[in-house]
Amino acid sequence: MRGLYSSKTKIRNQIFTEVARFAYEGGDYSKFENLPYEIIPGEISTYRESIFLERAIVGERLRLAMGLPLLPVSKQAPISTGVEESMIDEKVYDPPLINIIKFACHKCAEKRVVVTDGCQGCLEHPCTEVCPKGAISIVHGKSHIDDEKCIKCGKCQGACPYNAIIKQERPCAAACGMKAIHSDEYGRADIDYNKCVSCGMCLVSCPFSAIVDKSQIFQTIMAINSGTPVYAAVAPAIAGQFKGLPSNKIRNAFKALGFTDVVEVAVGADLCTVEEAKDFMEEVPEKQPFMATSCCPAWSVMAKKTFPDIAPYISMALTPMVLTGRLTKQHYPDCRVVFIGPCAAKKLEASRRSIRSDIDFVLTFEEVAGMFAAKEVDFNAVEVDEKPLSFSSADGRGFAVSGGVAKAVVNAIHKLDPEREVKVANAQGLDECVKLLRMAKAGKYNGYLLEGMACPGGCVAGAGTINNPDKSAMEVLKSKKESCFEGAVDTPFIDRLSTLENMYNEFDKMKEI
Missing domain, CATH: 3.30.70.20 (Alpha-Beta Plaits)
Known part of the structure; x- marks a missing residue:
């Protein structure tokens, strides 16, 4: 549960901190085998019936945090098996992204x-x-x-x-809007990856912390250590995520981790807004009955898997993450870009062939908190930066909350064509998103702009967030008031949009899910 510091939160933070420290310190990688004993010290178990089971689970979590696959339960192998493969400064997520540590599963009744x-x-x-x-x-x-x-x-x-x-x-199954979780032959949770869209809601909901996603903490730090300029592209949902870190200290706090600078993904959200507004005005209703927004990857993948015949009605505008990555690399061609946000599904999006050159790594806020802990960054000691993070609109920052994307697009349409009426319908949570698209397929939303968010509450409730989603939504509203301007159409980067859209052949993007 986000916003609640529990034993589950504590262990996750310890895992991310130790992997980050492991990467920053470098040197003897054989120490990897000792990490479970450092995280779970002593002789008496604290959380489960056996300290050996606790350490075995921690060992698998460490592997996943390094981007490695789970080890087969039926074979004996050291937890460091294959770890050399992850000790590099570039690595794409190997599927599956979301994993169940079987011997950590409580075998909850369905x-x-x-x-x-x-x-x-x-x-x-x-x-x-x-x-x-x-x-x-x-x-x-x-x-x-x-x-x-x-x-x-x-x-x-x-x-x-x-x-x-x-x-x-079963909590994980109840949270899965895709009905992708069932029981295996032993009663343990099992994921149908043909249905899974990597939203991460099962990960958040499992009280036994048996469901884990892979991480790129180690590879990100390796890239930082290599001397290559590495830029942190922070999502709008960052507002209020790190306790004691106000917006005017974010840049210097991330520099303390080794990042060259910080760019705000709300800039990409502005560009995405303008593109979707133009698409809606040109396409609906003359060429298609309705248009759905594109920025939530779990929502768009769900639509393509579940409703392939209406998949073409999802906007082809690039997501804010991708647009921000491309804009950054246009300015700094030899840099690396790390998307830092609330979303597990963004990890899957960034691994697509057509996007890998735009976004090098994806980390969640929770994973970055481990980096702050490893570097012992004191937010009180971080200097205030008088410069704004970037020139983004209030509407662009509003992408982080449910309804914010549609609101931004509607505002842009009204600015471009004040006489245009735009009807909107939105859903949050994949089960509600499925219902929305089912009704749209039946013709109930002809002429509408549809917004779907896989996480109930929007991005502020993503699987990688730290703060309570309701409190985060309030912090996002505060950050909107600090924006340089109100609407996305006023972005100073609007002249870059056509260049960014045409930098690569988008045919592959249309083919991939």
Whole structure:
């Protein structure tokens, strides 16, 4: 749970910190084998039934944080197996991005209805009366559910006057809007990668921290250590993510990590807004019934997988991340660009062949927090920078919250054509996004601009965020007030848009998911 410091948060932070320290210090890479003992010291387990199990899980998490695959459970091998392959300053994510450490999985029940101790054994027992399958009986004065008869309809739950009956579902499966998680032969969670869009909501929801995504912390630091100029492209959702780090210290704080400078992805959001506004004005409704925004990769991949016949109605505008990367490399051709944001799916987007030259690495805020810890950066000691991060609009920074993308595009359309009416529909969370597109396919949203966000609440609730999403949304609103101007069409970089769009052949981008 974002915004809550728990044992899960603590271990994740320790993993990222140790990998970052490992990269910054360099030297003897054989020390990798010792890291589980440094993270889980002593002889007595703290979180699970065995300290050996705890260390084994930490070992696999360390491998994934290095960008390495999980080791087969059935074969004996040191956790450093293949680690040399990740000790480089450039590495594309190898699929799968989202992984389940099987022996960390709690084997949660997929779905079940449970009578709790709150049952009062009441005279009316409405639960037995409403059950359509006769699955509930009274045993020793309490309601009892026969799991073989129960169809999980939940009628008994709604009928109980004491709220003593609850419906449970595996947390990761409940969070997955793509219905990509099921049980394997041993009852452990398993991912159907044909359905998965790498949104990371399962990762956030698993209370046992059995689901983990791969990282490029080590490779990013290796690139920094190489002397190559490395620019941090920070997403708008950065507002309020690092406690004690105000916006006027962000640049110098990232320089303390070794980055050459910071660029703001809200600049790319402005360019994306202008492009989508023009596309909508030209295409809807003359050439297509509606248009969907493109900036959320999990949303757009979901649409292409689930509704391939309406995939062409998703805007072909490049995402803010890609536009920012291209703009940065246009200024500094020999640099590396690291996208730093809230999103696990951005890691998958950056690994596409057509985008690898624009964005070299993707890190989440949570991973960067490990870098700050490894370098022992004291935010109080960081100097204030009087210069703004960049010249971005308030609308561009608003991309971080649900509804913000559509609002920015509508504002741009009204600026370009004040008489144009634009109808908008938006959804947050992939299950709601699926419903939105299903209705659009049925013709319910003809003439509309559709916005989809895979994470409930928008980017501020992404899998790689640190702060509470509601608090983050408020911080984004504050950052909008600090912007240089209000609307995206006023961006000083608008003349670069056609150049950035045509720098590469976009045919491959259309083919790839």
